[in-house]
Amino acid sequence: GFPGTPGLKGDQGESALLYRSAFSVGLTDRTPMPNVPIKFSKIFYNGQRHYDDSTGKFRCSIPGVYYFTYHLTVYLKDVKVSLYKSDKTIMFTFDQFQENNVDQASGSIVLHLETGEEVWLQVYGEEAYAGIYADNINDSTFSGFLLYPDMKTVNGDR
Amino acid sequence: GFPGTPGLKGDQGESALLYRSAFSVGLTDRTPMPNVPIKFSKIFYNGQRHYDDSTGKFRCSIPGVYYFTYHLTVYLKDVKVSLYKSDKTIMFTFDQFQENNVDQASGSIVLHLETGEEVWLQVYGEEAYAGIYADNINDSTFSGFLLYPDMKTVNGDR
Amino acid sequence: GFPGTPGLKGDQGESALLYRSAFSVGLTDRTPMPNVPIKFSKIFYNGQRHYDDSTGKFRCSIPGVYYFTYHLTVYLKDVKVSLYKSDKTIMFTFDQFQENNVDQASGSIVLHLETGEEVWLQVYGEEAYAGIYADNINDSTFSGFLLYPDMKTVNGDR
Numbered sequence A, B, C: 001g002f003p004g005t006p007g008l009k010g011d012q013g014e015s016a017l018l019y020r021s022a023f024s025v026g027l028t029d030r031t032p033m034p035n036v037p038i039k040f041s042k043i044f045y046n047g048q049r050h051y052d053d054s055t056g057k058f059r060c061s062i063p064g065v066y067y068f069t070y071h072l073t074v075y076l077k078d079v080k081v082s083l084y085k086s087d088k089t090i091m092f093t094f095d096q097f098q099e100n101n102v103d104q105a106s107g108s109i110v111l112h113l114e115t116g117e118e119v120w121l122q123v124y125g126e127e128a129y130a131g132i133y134a135d136n137i138n139d140s141t142f143s144g145f146l147l148y149p150d151m152k153t154v155n156g157d158r
């Protein structure tokens, strides 16, 4: 007999376009409390609402590799912050203030997150380290975005 | 009869590979003018030419979510800059200079842009805030890149 | 006889998800040597092992457009670093230290890399510029990630 008909065309390639998670927020409250998450309440972008401005925490909905960064205005006091990943300190940034010398302190990191893991910034230690400042023409910001979602298995049963 | 030939390989995934926009530029002129866009004319990367070094502005060609960042050397004067999105100030960075204490000030943000929207940096206010410095072994930079293009409809008629 | 059975389904299309390269590392040794690559040995992320902590260098395995960034704690001495791309200085960051005024200096850049090209940070010049500090609650970091892999030809013969 004749050969069978050709097989079906393969599936469309997996689209990275389906996976997106990004936020970018700024401080409005000029004296963050030490030892609790800093609440950034000025929203520059929060398209997927993975950042929760009621808690100050980013919560992972898409497991994968993320980038986080922050830029803090140092005024009146020294600044020491830690970036937390689900109750564990991961990275620290310290900048001392001197009179008439407002400074900028920044940090960034690439981290892998599982679904449900949270990332936030917190003043580390005493109130003496809480000199993070913002007003309507001075910003202190926190941003993050998904770089690469975790790969699914490629054997068809994903 | 014999089985048919295998099917054709699937279409390329709605490939993020097709959507790309990035630039990275540095200052060569050491005293930027206040109240006009800062022209960064040293080009580290500008593959799609979405940054225009004749104006100092990035112009969005692919609607979507972008990341922008800048790192400024603070020397001789204080620095106050604003990041503009099409004639509107979006974010401010302020760093004071003290003698013998060159500083670095940086900022970053995630923003959604529509086609034609422009993003640039500008000294905000007086010339007294224009202390951004660069020479052949000191850089002040401005970079940005597309994170996620806007989704097209997935029903075939995109 | 009857026609044969249909052929096998085609392969899945190309996915951007296959291209990933990211690292994020911190300093543990508090006094980096000048004029050799800074070895960051605290690993925050190095999923593809493209950063080599025995040399301090990132080595490109996927040709394309990359983003690199660093955040350095300035303590006891001034800091001057250069970002190198395969033995060539590309960008410089300078921040002076003053007593009781720990600072933060940062830089970032977008660069195109070919396979085998390496990127690293190095104190530029004298030991007097090696004031990069880190301890268990103070970080100095270096991170990078692939933004866009180089496009393959789309005509099937890539």
Ligand SMILES: [Ca+2]
Residues within 6 Å of the ligand: A101, A102, A103, A104, B074, B095, B096, B097, B098, B103
């Ligand atoms: Ca300062």
Ligand SMILES: [Ca+2]
Residues within 6 Å of the ligand: B101, B102, B103, B104, C074, C095, C096, C097, C098, C103
């Ligand atoms: Ca300084």
Ligand SMILES: [Ca+2]
Residues within 6 Å of the ligand: A074, A095, A096, A097, A098, A103, C101, C102, C103, C104
């Ligand atoms: Ca300082």
